[in-house]
Amino acid sequence: MTLAPPPIASAGTAAPAAVPPAAARQLRATARIAAVAAPSGASRLPVLDGAGPLALRRLASHDGAARVCVVGAMSAPVGGDRLRIEAAAGPGSDLRVTAAAATLALPGHHPGTARYDVALDVADGARLDWLPEPLITAAGSDLIQTTTVDLAASARLVLREEQVLGRAGEDTGRLTARLTVRRAGRVLLDQETAYGPGVPGWDTAAVLAGHRAVGQLLVVDPAYEEEPVPVRVLAAPDGAGEAVVTPLAGPAALVTAVAPDALAVRRLLDAAAIPTGW
Amino acid sequence: MSRAALLVLADGRFPAGGHAHSGGAEAAVAAGRITDAATLEAFCRGRLHTAGLVAAGLAAAAAGGCDPLALDDAADARTPVPALRTVARKLGRQMMRAARATWPSPELDALAAARPKGAHQPVVLGLAARSAGLAPEDAAYAVVYETVSGPATAVVRLLSLDPFDATAVLARLASDLDGVVAEAVAAAEHVPREGIGALPARSAPLLDITAQQHAAWPVRLFAS
Amino acid sequence: MHLDHDLDEKFPHRHTYSAAEPRRPDGTRRAVRIGLGGPVGSGKTATVAALCRALRDELSIAVVTNDIYTREDAEFLLREAVLPPERITAVETGACPHTAIRDDISANLEAVEDLEDTLSTGKGGPLDLILVESGGDNLTATFSKGLVDFQIFVIDVAGGDDIPRKGGPGVTTADLLVINKTDLAPYVGSDLEGMARDAKAQRGELPVAFTAIKSENGVAPVADWVRERLAEWTAGPA
Numbered sequence: 001m002t003l004a005p006p007p008i009a010s011a012g013t014a015a016p017a018a019v020p021p022a023a024a025r026q027l028r029a030t031a032r033i034a035a036v037a038a039p040s041g042a043s044r045l046p047v048l049d050g051a052g053p054l055a056l057r058r059l060a061s062h063d064g065a066a067r068v069c070v071v072g073a074m075s076a077p078v079g080g081d082r083l084r085i086e087a088a089a090g091p092g093s094d095l096r097v098t099a100a101a102a103t104l105a106l107p108g109h110h111p112g113t114a115r116y117d118v119a120l121d122v123a124d125g126a127r128l129d130w131l132p133e134p135l136i137t138a139a140g141s142d143l144i145q146t147t148t149v150d151l152a153a154s155a156r157l158v159l160r161e162e163q164v165l166g167r168a169g170e171d172t173g174r175l176t177a178r179l180t181v182r183r184a185g186r187v188l189l190d191q192e193t194a195y196g197p198g199v200p201g202w203d204t205a206a207v208l209a210g211h212r213a214v215g216q217l218l219v220v221d222p223a224y225e226e227e228p229v230p231v232r233v234l235a236a237p238d239g240a241g242e243a244v245v246t247p248l249a250g251p252a253a254l255v256t257a258v259a260p261d262a263l264a265v266r267r268l269l270d271a272a273a274i275p276t277g278w
Numbered sequence: 279m280s281r282a283a284l285l286v287l288a289d290g291r292f293p294a295g296g297h298a299h300s301g302g303a304e305a306a307v308a309a310g311r312i313t314d315a316a317t318l319e320a321f322c323r324g325r326l327h328t329a330g331l332v333a334a335g336l337a338a339a340a341a342g343g344c345d346p347l348a349l350d351d352a353a354d355a356r357t358p359v360p361a362l363r364t365v366a367r368k369l370g371r372q373m374m375r376a377a378r379a380t381w382p383s384p385e386l387d388a389l390a391a392a393r394p395k396g397a398h399q400p401v402v403l404g405l406a407a408r409s410a411g412l413a414p415e416d417a418a419y420a421v422v423y424e425t426v427s428g429p430a431t432a433v434v435r436l437l438s439l440d441p442f443d444a445t446a447v448l449a450r451l452a453s454d455l456d457g458v459v460a461e462a463v464a465a466a467e468h469v470p471r472e473g474i475g476a477l478p479a480r481s482a483p484l485l486d487i488t489a490q491q492h493a494a495w496p497v498r499l500f501a502s
Numbered sequence: 503m504h505l506d507h508d509l510d511e512k513f514p515h516r517h518t519y520s521a522a523e524p525r526r527p528d529g530t531r532r533a534v535r536i537g538l539g540g541p542v543g544s545g546k547t548a549t550v551a552a553l554c555r556a557l558r559d560e561l562s563i564a565v566v567t568n569d570i571y572t573r574e575d576a577e578f579l580l581r582e583a584v585l586p587p588e589r590i591t592a593v594e595t596g597a598c599p600h601t602a603i604r605d606d607i608s609a610n611l612e613a614v615e616d617l618e619d620t621l622s623t624g625k626g627g628p629l630d631l632i633l634v635e636s637g638g639d640n641l642t643a644t645f646s647k648g649l650v651d652f653q654i655f656v657i658d659v660a661g662g663d664d665i666p667r668k669g670g671p672g673v674t675t676a677d678l679l680v681i682n683k684t685d686l687a688p689y690v691g692s693d694l695e696g697m698a699r700d701a702k703a704q705r706g707e708l709p710v711a712f713t714a715i716k717s718e719n720g721v722a723p724v725a726d727w728v729r730e731r732l733a734e735w736t737a738g739p740a
Contacts, residue, residue: 178479187355192479199327200454205311206302206324207482214483231360233491244490249354249363256358258483293606298596372608435597497571501594 026080033087035095065094079108089126099132107140122155134162141173153184157220215265217255229253243268295372300432300500305488315443328482330425333400334418334462335477340404341417353398361493371396377406533629534735537645540656542638545682552721554584599637641670658683663692666700
């Protein structure tokens with residue numbers, strides 16, 4: 001297949017954003033998703049546990065895949081919060097996760113770093129699509145995000161990360177985001193981005209050159225072992241932003257994009273159209 | 279340990295191939311992102327706190343005795359674009375040649391045998407420092423200095439920038455260099471307990487994107 | 503890296519890492535390495551192309567180019583099809599071609615060793631000759647002895663007939679001085695006899711070849727000299 005833009009259809013299921021009650025400060029919540037392959041071939045969701053602001057919705061599926069939408073029930077993460085999502089695709093299963101809306105990192109009532117950890121596990125023969133909406137770092141926010149992916153040797157993965165530095169016309173908050181992907185016990189990709197107040201050198205010609213949105217799309221497929229995805233340089237049609245498709249040192253392709261805003265980054269990631277055999 | 283050995287290792291004339299590389303500066307000059315001493319300084323600061331920090335961590339860990347092959351894998355995982363992996367291995371092989379002639383050691387021989395086409399340059403540099411009797415901190419200093427002096431030298435050639443201005447840029451970055459070295463060395467000290475994931479992995483999206491673009495230029499002055 | 507003689511005694515050369523080692527790891531004698539230097543436009547690339555055409559039927563040859571702007575010279579040689587592409591390698595020099603052949607020869611050493619490795623088992627047998635062409639630079643650019651066994655310096659009569667008189671390391675010390683484009687001498691008012699006299703004064707017994715490389719058999723004196731060096735090299739000690 002060619003990766004098409006993910007369906008945003010689920011937006012209608014999002015609950016209206018609620019104002020966090022004072023008691024919700026410094027909230028700790030872990031949401032869990034697990035998919036297994038049923039004997040019929042279709043994937044089921046024996047575990048679908050939302051927690052705190054991380055509500056989970058099962059979406060209708062027209063094929064055998066299990067589909068889940070993460071619904072942000074509150075504005076989070078806020079300073080001091082500890083949020084975590086764990087998703088596991090069991091052997092041979094097919095799990096697709098999207099989100100209803102962007103994640104907005106906000107300053108807390110008290111200063112303090114928020115944490116948002118995502119732990120993904122994909123077993124042999126399984127496929128996971130992890131396609132959330134952008135993370136937006138509002139002015140004054142302070143967030144550490146980690147995304148840790150463990151892939152079995154024959155697992156397949158599509159993962160997108162987009163970071164938008166500040167809402168429109170606003171300075172950015174502080175963000176440190178680490179993406180670590182292990183495959184068959186070996187680290188395939190280990191990258192940290194850090195932007196915002198107090199991060200030296202982030203807003204320079206070597207890093208962003210004034211761009212305010214960054215995106216990555218990672219596709220892991222054992223088939224690339226035989227036939228790596230070729231390097232491709234992408235330019236936005238209107239000149240806003242640039243991107244490159246590159247093979248990693250392993251069976252994976254990564255699109256790296258920078259652009260003035262979220263929309264331009266998404267366009268570049270979509271334009272990458274990484275070929276997969278699925 | 280001999281402090282003079284650090285001067286030999288960090289000398290821009292150390293024959294390990296660095297002179298043919300601009301550290302991304304040629305692409306940044308062409309894009310109009312480096313135009314003078316001030317923009318050169320900003321570029322160097324950005325490179326230092328991203329690619330420089332990662333390289334310094336790897337070098338410090340290698341100098342401290344961590345398994346160089348595991349570090350080489352860690353360098354691959356931290357280098358998502360093939361243009362930069364190729365450059366790092368090419369320079370690593372050149373560094374290996376110079377290091378084995380300068381400070382021969384069984385550890386260098388073993389890495390050269392295991393990676394005949396070159397290990398990532400910071401790993402080789404760290405091991406060279408170790409062979410020279412230098413400390414992890416020294417290896418990190420050699421790396422961070424090279425991280426900023428490479429682009430500065432290249433920009434003198436590319437823009438005919440006043441060499442005094444370029445050198446003043448390096449001097450103004452001194453406290454940033456100190457800070458990055460301290461961070462890299464502290465991270466490397468965590469490796470024995472926490473594993474290689476403790477090493478910095480800070481990335482610079484534009485360095486990655488433009489390095490890959492630059493590699494396809496038909497006419498260029500620098501190899502990277 | 504060049505060491506003084508008294509240093510040589512205290513710190514013997516480690517022959518493993520430079521051109522000084524005349525044997526391959528398997529004990530056979532490696533290809534002779536000949537450098538070609540000289541100012542821009544004097545005819546280095548033309549000489550390399552002509553040498554390849556003259557010698558490729560009798561010798562297994564490879565070429566390393568050192569361009570100022572990356573692959574220009576390599577691409578010229580490829581277009582002219584003087585050798586198959588796998589026998590031509592370009593080294594990038596970061597705007598400093600003389601550094602890559604003299605002060606920091608590591609990239610060139612990688613290139614010649616890779617050619618030896620990849621071509622040793624292919625068609626045509628082990629390499630006999632590697633030509634290392636420098637990027638057009640200045641009169642002081644010479645090759646490190648760690649990189650090449652012999653060097654040729656190419657100048658031309660149109661570049662000024664006072665170049666031999668002015669000397670400089672290339673003119674003075676090269677194993678062969680080629681004075682190219684003799685056919686142009688009448689048009690640019692160059693005094694060939696005077697150049698010969700000056701060259702003799704600068705070089706003593708070292709040979710000088712006056713030639714017009716692009717004319718029929720113009721490269722013959724240079725090709726003959728290369729054959730002699732190869733014979734000398736093959737018969738060499740150790």
